[in-house]
Amino acid sequence: MKEDTLLVHAGRDPERNHGIVNPPLYRASTILYPTLAEFANRAARKYTGFSYGIHGTPTTFALAEALAGLSGGHRALVTSSGLSAISLALTAFLRQGDHVLVADTVYGPTRAFCRQVLSRFGVETTFYDPTIGGRIAGLIRANTRVVYVESPGSQTFEVQDVPAIAQATHARGALVMMDNTWATPLYFRAFDHGVDVEIQAGTKYIAGHSDLLLGVIVAKDEPTFRTLKDGTAAFGDCVAPDVCALALRGLRTLHIRLRHHERSALTIARWLQRRPEVQRVIHPALPEDPGHALWRRDFRGACGLFGVILKTASLPAVAALVDGLRWFKIGASWGGFESLVTNPDPRDNRSATPWAETGTLLRLNIGLEAVEDLTADLEEGFARLNAAL
Ligand SMILES: Cc1ncc(COP(=O)(O)O)c(C=O)c1O
Incomplete structure (x- = not known):
């Protein structure tokens, strides 16, 4: 299937929805369970099912499914803004004592998050020259867990050699996260270039109409997705159904x-x-x-x-x-x-x-x-x- 077709059809199933073209908009906090036993076992629904509104409804899942399909990734999480996608993705993978390498030309609030928040939790950030390419190997330490890429860079548009960075990063056992908002998955195939976690501010082109805030985190595989889900669930971040429906509308064009x-x-x-x-x-x-x-x-x-x-x-x-x-x-x-x-x-x-x-x-x-x-x-x-x- 070509991407144009995918954009039109992903995340919706009219046959299961009375023939209605778009997915229904579910408003939910409480989700009911038929028995106490199922309620007690609600953690089993964590990755694929519906347990509580914060963890997703059919509307959020429809959007996430469409976005994962668009990226060619495994599964996606949607968050309340592009910045929350960035901070939640970084937090999900970083622990006290870790080191993160961040492109010097990242979106300003990403830099601020690293300097002002991650530092308080014992995570050290080194900002690297975005034109470094494979020479990033020289900056990777034993405790470097994430190399964070944004290409082109914010405001000054430096293009990064993502495959070279990914190769050096993977050789040292770390993972590559990328803010791919500028190109969108249509113009840069992050997973084909070695990225493990793709982030987008859905606020920009995906929404396309300056009327909503949305973040997207796409994982390359199930273990990466589960680390993201486990790491982000504790923060209580979520996206309202109206926002998901508007984002799906934007995505179609x-x-x-x-x-x-x-x-x-x-x-x-x-x-x-x-x-x-x-x-x-x-x-x-x-x-x-x-x-x-x-x-x-x-x-x-x-x-x-x-x-x-x-x-x-x-x-x-x-x-x-x-x-x-x-x-x-x-x-x-x-x-x-x-x-x-x-x-x-x-x-x-x-x-x-x-x-x-x-x-x-x-x-x-x-x-x-x-x-x-x-x-x-x-x-x-x-x-x-x-x-x-
Ligand atoms: C490259 C980039 N990433 C992330 C964001 C954050 O997106 P949001 O405004 O949805 O928090 C922005 C916002 O301008 C951005 O330019």
């Missing part, structure tokens, strides 16, 4: 939206490359990008999120550009149908790989508007920028 985002973003990236105000466009699908060769080798496509470095460092001039934009709105998150812009400062978030660029970095999330409108908006923005310089 992921492939269509992503192709559109990809095409528009590349068109705008190339347009920006030709602008005299621009120092560099950071987009792994551009041949000039330092991560392009790896991206071409390992990825099947690109999403709508990329960076552009403006030559000017003048905040008032950049504000004149950004504040007056009509279609690009200022806001966190990405992956929705609408275009967004922010001005992250990578210096806030790096230790192993200092940010040496001059100018101003803008992060663009290209939505589903017409490219002509978006470039016209930016063109007027550049006129305001130049007038303010």
